[in-house]
Amino acid sequence: MTTLVEFLNESLLLPLHRYSYEECRATADWLLAQMNVRPLVGIVCGSGLGGLAEMLKDQVAFNYKDIPNFPQSTVHGHAGRLVFGTLKGKPCVCMQGRFHLYEGYPIQKITLPMRIFKLLGVETVILTNAAGGLNQDYRVGDVMILKDHLNMPGFAGNNPLAGPNDERFGVRFPCMSDAYDRDLQQLAFDVGAELGYSDFLRKGVYCVLGGPSFETIAECRMLHKLGADAVGMSTVHEVIVARHCGMRVFALSLITNQAVMDYESEEKANHEEVLETGRLRAEQLERLVSNMVMRIEHNSDENINLY
């Protein structure tokens, strides 16, 4: 006989679909069956930053709609393709389009690709996003290297790791004080300096909100007081799942607009400005990421062509 708890689990929790290890494995195996190279680096393209995927050589690409268990991209500026290839000789997989809470997907679904990355052999994840600048020293077009985050949906209990924990992915209570790899942050600044980008490179704290509405003036003021330098609608959930399963994480925000902090301001946040700033910085971001990828060392570097 079904207990009340089982009934509630099935009727309330199942619709918030959690993918089992076996389902993740099936998706990864489906992809690997069509691939002769295992990616070491997984890249996620933020809004308007899908051009990063075009840098990959010898591409094999899949539309999300053809990949078992994958959600669909519904946002303009997120193409909805998983692209495999090499970047400066290093095998990579790139999400040209990510999923967001505001699209209506459960948090476990928008973070599924991180577990697929892990099962494909990815060791380092590079996440990019578009964000509003809260730090008053930031300018539109600045690139903020994430050193930490504020997880607002998480404060309200919406964490991608909520629910039963499968130890095959990671521990029940993962540490997040080392979420953003410090060596990779330094590498970004070193590579950025060599490319002449120091003037627009920053380091800061990213705050995730659920979206899709942009923030009110009072909300921006509050987030700034809480220690956030930039605000967005993604990345943090992916970071948590990636760290849970032991991948190294690097993340950057392109500051696509100034968050409005002043009641006298005429500025209004809008998605078109977000995409336009992405277009203006695309080339430099592509150079920064590809030069970083070239210099990242991996445990499995010597195995690159064995799969």
Ligand SMILES: O=P(O)(O)O[C@@H]1C[C@H](O)[C@@H](CO)O1
């Ligand atoms: O996927 P990201 O975080 O780059 O997308 C940001 C947040 C919203 O999806 C959108 C708002 O313009 O850009």
Ligand SMILES: Nc1nc2[nH]cnc2c(=O)[nH]1
């Ligand atoms: N929440 C939020 N997300 C963004 N993505 C790009 N700009 C913004 C912004 O100002 N606020």
